[in-house]
Amino acid sequence: MDVEALAENRISFDDFEEVDIRVGRIESAAPIEDSDKLARLEVDVGIETRQVVAGIKQLHDLDELPGTKVVLLANMETAELFGYESNGMVLAAGEEADLLTTHGDAEPGTKIR
C-alpha cells in the first residue's frame, strides 16, 4: 500500500479543539440519482439528526447502512450538492471509504478527542 507522507506541520491541542468530531449513527441512506458517487445520509448526532452527502454510493451497500455507527466531522461548513444540503462529513479511511467507528458502545453525540 502507498502511504501518503505524514504532515510536516504540527497542530496544538487547542487547534484540534476547533474540530468537532462526534459519534453518529446512520438512520437512512439513499442514492442521489443524478450523481455517480454521492449518497444522501441522515445521521443521528445525539442532539439532532443531520443530512450529510457522502461519496460512498459505489463503495457501500446503502441498504446495509441504517443503524451503522459512524464518526462525523460535525462542524464542517455546510455545502449544497446536487440540490441537497450537506451538514457534516462522515469520516472514512482511504479510497475504499472504510468508515470509522468505535471499539465500544459510545452513543451518538459523544465527543471525540
Next chain:
Amino acid sequence: MDVEALAENRISFDDFEEVDIRVGRIESAAPIEDSDKLARLEVDVGIETRQVVAGIKQLHDLDELPGTKVVLLANMETAELFGYESNGMVLAAGEEADLLTTHGDAEPGTKIR
C-alpha cells in the same frame, strides 16, 4: 447521557486538511509508573512507529491492547510527559475513552478524511 453542545464555529475542508488523522495499530502498551492515568503506547502508523502517551491506564486493560487498531491524530505537537515524548494522540470517544477504529480492514498509515 449529557451531550456537549455542538460547535458553533464551522471549518472548511481546507482547514480540516491541516489535521492529519491516520489508522494505526498498537504494538505495545505499558503503564507509566509515576502517573495514575497515563500509559505509554507504541503505535504503528504505516511508515513509522510512534511513541504516544495516552490517558487510558485505568480505562483499558493494557495487556489486551497490542494488535488493536486505533485512529491517531498524527500531526499533533510533540509533548513530554513524565519524561516520555508523546508524538501523536490516540482518538477516543467520551470519558470512557472508547477507542476509534474502522469497520473494515484499512491498514496502518491509511489517511482519514
